[in-house]
Amino acid sequence: MNPYYNAEDLKKFGKIGEFQETLAKKFFDYYGEVFAEGALTAREKSLIALAVAHTVQCPYCIDAYTVDTMEKGCSEQEMMEAVHVAAAIRGGASLVHGVQMMNKAKELSM
Amino acid sequence: MKSLHATKHELANASTQLDLLEEGVRDRLSLPLFQQKMQQADLYPLLATGVEILQINVGKMCNQVCKHCHVDAGPDRKEIMTRETMEQCLAALAASDIPTVDLTGGAPEMNPHFRWFVEECHKLGRHVIVRCNLTIIVANPKYHDLPEFYRDHGVEVVSSLPFYNADKTDRQRGTGVFKDSIRALQMLNAVGYGQEGTGLKLNLVYNPAGAFMPGSQEGLKRQFKRVLKDEFGIEFNDLYAITNMPVSRYLDYLFSSGNFDSYMEKLVNAFNPTAARGVMCRNTISVSWDGYLFDCDFNQMLDLPVESRVPQHISLFNAEALNNRDIVLHQHCYGCTAGSGSSCGGTTA
Numbered sequence: 001m002n003p004y005y006n007a008e009d010l011k012k013f014g015k016i017g018e019f020q021e022t023l024a025k026k027f028f029d030y031y032g033e034v035f036a037e038g039a040l041t042a043r044e045k046s047l048i049a050l051a052v053a054h055t056v057q058c059p060y061c062i063d064a065y066t067v068d069t070m071e072k073g074c075s076e077q078e079m080m081e082a083v084h085v086a087a088a089i090r091g092g093a094s095l096v097h098g099v100q101m102m103n104k105a106k107e108l109s110m
Numbered sequence: 111m112k113s114l115h116a117t118k119h120e121l122a123n124a125s126t127q128l129d130l131l132e133e134g135v136r137d138r139l140s141l142p143l144f145q146q147k148m149q150q151a152d153l154y155p156l157l158a159t160g161v162e163i164l165q166i167n168v169g170k171m172c173n174q175v176c177k178h179c180h181v182d183a184g185p186d187r188k189e190i191m192t193r194e195t196m197e198q199c200l201a202a203l204a205a206s207d208i209p210t211v212d213l214t215g216g217a218p219e220m221n222p223h224f225r226w227f228v229e230e231c232h233k234l235g236r237h238v239i240v241r242c243n244l245t246i247i248v249a250n251p252k253y254h255d256l257p258e259f260y261r262d263h264g265v266e267v268v269s270s271l272p273f274y275n276a277d278k279t280d281r282q283r284g285t286g287v288f289k290d291s292i293r294a295l296q297m298l299n300a301v302g303y304g305q306e307g308t309g310l311k312l313n314l315v316y317n318p319a320g321a322f323m324p325g326s327q328e329g330l331k332r333q334f335k336r337v338l339k340d341e342f343g344i345e346f347n348d349l350y351a352i353t354n355m356p357v358s359r360y361l362d363y364l365f366s367s368g369n370f371d372s373y374m375e376k377l378v379n380a381f382n383p384t385a386a387r388g389v390m391c392r393n394t395i396s397v398s399w400d401g402y403l404f405d406c407d408f409n410q411m412l413d414l415p416v417e418s419r420v421p422q423h424i425s426l427f428n429a430e431a432l433n434n435r436d437i438v439l440h441q442h443c444y445g446c447t448a449g450s451g452s453s454c455g456g457t458t459a
Binding site (some may be wrong): 037041042043067068070071072073075076 | 329
């Protein structure tokens with residue numbers, strides 16, 4: 001068995017309370033409230049979570065929110081557009097630092 | 111695509127399906143059998159609460175061959191209800207106060223006695239629901255006036271539309287089904303279905319196009335309403351989110367795609383006693399094309415008739431005996447009791 005990123009481990013997420021019950025309970029209560037219907041719909045939150053899952057590159061989160069967005073009736077186009085949002089922000093975050101590079105380069109150049 | 115029945119597939123056999131379901135749940139997944147789960151929830155035996163809906167399957171013939179169909183319906187299925195059996199259904203209705211008749215198939219409209227049967231049910235003053243696959247309305251000119259026929263007989267139309275775009279819908283129901291379904295929905299809207307103030311109900315059925323469960327019925331309804339209105343000008347009343355049952359073609363899909371174990375595990379772990387208390391078999395009797403009685407359409411397809419202590423054929427219909435029957439349960443029942451529950455009218459919890 002591969003000791004890293006075993007898909008079966010996702011089902012055991014709820015068991016993190018075995019080692020620290022109080023904090024786990026607080027986390028899962030909070031988690032549940034975050035994803036409930038609110039000013040944003042549960043569907044919108046699920047698409048955001050799918051994008052963030054790709055940003056943090058968590059395979060458990062990617063599996064979980066692929067299923068969740070499908071269950072919530074999101075189309076495959078919507079799901080991929082969410083991933084592109086993650087990619088755009090990640091790419092943009094690198095590129096915007098190009099301004100820093102340009103500033104420094106100009107400072108040092110004749 | 112042909113039916114499992116036509117290709118003599120092993121899953122065309124009901125007892126093979128039941129064996130595979132039980133073996134999978136008990137032996138491979140080491141999970142409790144459905145009866146045990148119901149015992150733990152203090153719901154075994156599960157008792158009927160009355161007969162409020164007579165759901166009549168008028169035949170397995172259909173113009174579509176959907177990948178998830180629990181009936182294994184299609185153009186190659188020739189089993190359809192005779193007028194004589196319909197007359198027995200009408201006699202049972204006349205002798206009882208069952209308020210609702212729910213007609214299903216196949217495509218019920220393909221039965222040559224369909225319109226006569228609807229008229230007779232209507233004359234008896236019963237509320238008639240037709241589970242219309244939509245595409246039948248545009249399949250042939252002889253069906254084009256179905257929306258007017260439904261309107262004139264106060265029929266409630268319940269129609270499957272698994273997604274609000276062509277891609278997912280056609281993958282499940284066949285090429286071109288989405289386009290034809292949209293046209294049919296527009297025809298139903300044109301005679302008043304789904305329009306405020308007409309009283310003509312048009313409800314859609316959503317079921318997942320794959321090995322996952324339906325999400326919140328309310329959320330799905332909101333999304334379908336928005337997209338269908340914005341993109342096609344279509345209106346409807348309610349949306350029923352239904353869980354795919356591990357029966358027949360959907361069971362075949364689960365096995366052939368390697369999803370059987372994870373899907374069954376998900377259903378079992380999502381068992382909800384509140385959903386189990388509200389299952390539709392408790393207030394429904396399902397009649398097969400040849401007149402036999404079942405607790406639901408799924409039991410019908412799995413050859414699990416109503417318990418042997420009560421009359422098992424519509425010609426022997428006895429509402430009082432059926433009101434007090436024990437429901438016949440098996441592993442597929444996990445589909446109706448998972449999460450928010452599932453029934454022909456959507457969620458149950």
